[in-house]
Each structure stands twice: as structure tokens, then as C-alpha cells.
Amino acid sequence: MSAESPTAAGAVSDAVPQTSLYDVDNPAPVIEPPRKRTKKTPKTTRTNFELYGWLFMRLSGILLVVLVLGHLLIQLVLDGGVTKVGFAFVAGRWASPFWQAWDLIMLWLAMLHGANGLRTVINDYAERDTTRFWLKMLLYTATVFTVLLGTLVIFTFDPNIR
Amino acid sequence: MSTATLDKPGSGSQQDASPYITVVFRIRRFNPEVSDEATWQDFQVEIDPKERVLDGLHKIKWDLDGSLTFRRSCAHGICGSDAMRINGKNRLACKTLIKDINPHKPITVEPIKGLTVLKDLVVDMDPFFQAYRDVMPFLITKGNEPTRERLQSAEDRERFDDTTKCILCAACTSSCPVFWNDGQYFGPAAIVNAHRFIFDSRDEAGEQRLEILNDKDGVWRCRTTFNCTDACPRGIEVTKAIQEVKRALITRRF
Ligand code: HEM
Ligand code: SF4
Ligand code: FES
Numbered sequence A: 001m002s003a004e005s006p007t008a009a010g011a012v013s014d015a016v017p018q019t020s021l022y023d024v025d026n027p028a029p030v031i032e033p034p035r036k037r038t039k040k041t042p043k044t045t046r047t048n049f050e051l052y053g054w055l056f057m058r059l060s061g062i063l064l065v066v067l068v069l070g071h072l073l074i075q076l077v078l079d080g081g082v083t084k085v086g087f088a089f090v091a092g093r094w095a096s097p098f099w100q101a102w103d104l105i106m107l108w109l110a111m112l113h114g115a116n117g118l119r120t121v122i123n124d125y126a127e128r129d130t131t132r133f134w135l136k137m138l139l140y141t142a143t144v145f146t147v148l149l150g151t152l153v154i155f156t157f158d159p160n161i162r
Numbered sequence B: 001m002s003t004a005t006l007d008k009p010g011s012g013s014q015q016d017a018s019p020y021i022t023v024v025f026r027i028r029r030f031n032p033e034v035s036d037e038a039t040w041q042d043f044q045v046e047i048d049p050k051e052r053v054l055d056g057l058h059k060i061k062w063d064l065d066g067s068l069t070f071r072r073s074c075a076h077g078i079c080g081s082d083a084m085r086i087n088g089k090n091r092l093a094c095k096t097l098i099k100d101i102n103p104h105k106p107i108t109v110e111p112i113k114g115l116t117v118l119k120d121l122v123v124d125m126d127p128f129f130q131a132y133r134d135v136m137p138f139l140i141t142k143g144n145e146p147t148r149e150r151l152q153s154a155e156d157r158e159r160f161d162d163t164t165k166c167i168l169c170a171a172c173t174s175s176c177p178v179f180w181n182d183g184q185y186f187g188p189a190a191i192v193n194a195h196r197f198i199f200d201s202r203d204e205a206g207e208q209r210l211e212i213l214n215d216k217d218g219v220w221r222c223r224t225t226f227n228c229t230d231a232c233p234r235g236i237e238v239t240k241a242i243q244e245v246k247r248a249l250i251t252r253r254f
Helices: A049-077 A087-094 A097-125 A129-156 B053-064 B126-134 B154-158 B177-181 B187-198 B206-213 B227-231 B238-253
Strands: B021-029 B039-047 B083-086 B089-092 B107-110 B117-119
Touching (some): A049 A097, A049 B238, A097 A129, B021 B053, B039 B053, B053 B107, B089 B227, B187 B206, B187 B238, B227 B238
Parallel strands (some): B021 B107
Antiparallel strands (some): B083 B089, B083 B107
């Protein structure tokens, strides 16, 4: 430092406690991040699963723009908005194979897209292996249940049900 | 047009022409030999705003508190040893001018995130270099050695020029939110250095490197947040390099 500079003022606060459990021979544990990389990790799987997952998110996203926005437009905006939606409205639309196919594709794509998205979120944020495992099991169960139930309803819907 | 004010209380009244201003450095301190907790500590330093954060840290270490611990070597943005989190952004302390980061508020300095803090601003870089090693960052060729240098056209050299500039400072990897939460992710720096060889026309192990980065902790974990590109002190388009590796994997498959 240049000699003619005004010397720096003293430390403003001394936050480090002076008495403590730890010393040179008995240091505290260092602050470690979660899931640290080691020499042996990560394990190789040699599959293209993540590649296909990544591609699927983009391709299904493109289709979902049309399907979901079209769906919202029809359900909530056109022909008097939400108030028109009722049993008769749904029965009328599912009489046509076109709308059946629309809803079926939207159901599958949105569920798989959302589930895969949540899978990446869980992989990112759940630090403990067991937590991660069970969260994903819960996610997969809910996804399979919803997709199967939805598909069943679309195909077995009976407009004359009492 | 914010000029640094000279008449700070405490600074000599006869020194109207002095360029020095008083700056507070708020530094994240951690010393496992004293406490298991990291704490903030403020230091007041007289400094020319045209100086760098590294100069401020030097003043503190040399004049105020010799126990302050940080890495630096070249002090000129070459060695990559002084990446730290300054005012919440990853930068090299030796390339960050005081005047560029609002010296009128306390300047916070923390260790880079996602790596084990050993003391004050020093982190354990081993996991970072492990990921670097795992992408095989060296020229791999088959067959006999040529009798002269391996020739390459200017265009072929240009293809990976950007990623040759990396100084392995870890600013990018430690700015990545995916890496913060899961250190198994290869991280931007490893991908940048794989890119450097994958797109080198003289290298013949691009396939192997692509295969390594195709796995579950490879490029597909990237969420395109651009934190890495913003952090890189060498101006490398890190996110673009990652996208190019993704594209190479997809075009290889289809
Ligand atoms: C409207 C059209 C949609 C488009 C264009 C779209 C596009 C995308 C893309 C490209 C990703 C991947 C992001 C990344 O890898 O960083 C993504 C993630 C995700 N999407 Fe969609 N999506 C759409 C609709 C939906 C719907 C309807 C759902 C819910 C069922 C959904 C749920 C998710 C979730 C949970 C994620 C993961 C979030 C994350 O990665 O941070 N998306 N979306
Ligand atoms: S890509 Fe940039 S930020 Fe990342 S390690 Fe290399 S020089 Fe540092
Ligand atoms: S000290 Fe070498 S890059 Fe900053």
C-alpha cells in the first residue's frame, strides 16, 4: 500500500466470540454443502433417459401451448364463460371423438410433463436419499392414478347416467 | 454522475484533494478453530474507489486483521484463485473496482457457494476439480504420433475459441442453483472444458465426453438460468457452450 495513504481505520465490530468450545486442536466441523461430489460419484447409467426427458419437456410444451390455451379459451371465455360449463356441456363435447382425443392428449401430456417437471424439482431440492425416493414414489403414484382415472372417464363416459 | 464524496467524518480535513473514501467491507468470517458458526464482520477501510476489492482485502489483512484468510495469486485476473461472492454476485476480487459496486453501502464479501467452507473466504475446490477431471480435459488421439504439429484450420480453431479462455475460477459453477443443491451435477465449468475438447477437430474422444455428460448429472440438469454466463470473469458464453453440448448430443442421437 502507498505510504502516504491515510491508514485504515480499525475493525468496526468484532463478531467472532472469544470463548468457545473449539480451538486449534479441536476444530469445529467445516460447513459442507449437500450431496458433495466425491471421486466415486456420479454413477454412470449409460442410458438416454435424461436426453429423452429433456426433449419431451420441450415437445410436449409446444403442444400444450395449443391444447391448454385452446382449452382455457373454450371453457372460460367463449360462449358466456364458465357459467355454461355443466354436465350437459361436457356430455355434448365428449360426444365428438375430436374433443375426446383433444382431452385425452392434453391429459397425458400435461400429466407426464408436470410429473417430469416435478421429478426434476425433487431431484434438485430433496437432499436426503430417502426423502427423494419417497417423494418420487408419491409423485409417480399420484400421476399414474390421475392418468388412468382420467383416461377411464374419457372412454367410459355415459351421458345418460342417472 | 455520482462522484465519491471526500469529506467523510474522520478523514483529515486538510486532505481535500485526496481520492480516498471510507468503505465498509462486510466479510463473512468462519474459523473452525474458534467457532462452528460463520458470522459477518465489518471493517472500515480508506480506499481509492479506483482500487479493487482485492486491494481492500489486502488493507484489511495487512493493517487490520492478519487472520483474514482468502486466496489470491496473480492479482490480475489470470490464475482464477480469488473468485468470491461480492455484493451477492460471483466475481474475481482482483477484477472488481470499488467504484463499480456502490461503495456508499457496505460491500459484502462471502465465499463462493456450494463448496465446503474451510476458513473465511477459502473453500475446498477438490469436488470442483474432480468434476473437471471427470470430463477428461486433455487431448486424446488415436494412431501414431504425427512427426510434426497437428494442423488445424482457423475456422476449426474458432469453433471452440470461447471455451479456451477458462481460468477454472469456479465463479460459474458456484453461481449455479442446481449445483448449490446437488454437488453431483458436473456444473458449468466442467462442461465448458469438455466443450473445449469436444469441438476441437484434432481430438478424437468427443464421443466419450458426450457420453459422460449425457448421464443424469450431466448437461440435462442445466436449467438455462444464465447465472454462469453472468458470473464468468472471462466473458465466456457459458450457457451457450452448455446448449451446444446438448445440441451435439441430440443431433448425434437423431
Ligand atoms: C403451456 C405450455 C407449456 C410450455 C410451453 C411448457 C414448457 C416447459 C419447459 C420447456 C419446461 C422445462 C424447463 C427446464 O428444463 O428448465 C417446463 C417445466 C415444467 N413444466 Fe411446463 N410447459 C407448459 C405447461 C405446463 C403445464 C400445463 C404444467 C402442469 C401440469 C407444467 C408443469 C411444469 C413443471 C412442474 C416443470 C418443471 C419446473 C422446472 O423445471 O423448474 N407445464 N415446462
Ligand atoms: S467458465 Fe468462466 S466462470 Fe467458469 S470457471 Fe471458467 S473462467 Fe471461471
Ligand atoms: S488473483 Fe489471480 S485471478 Fe484474481
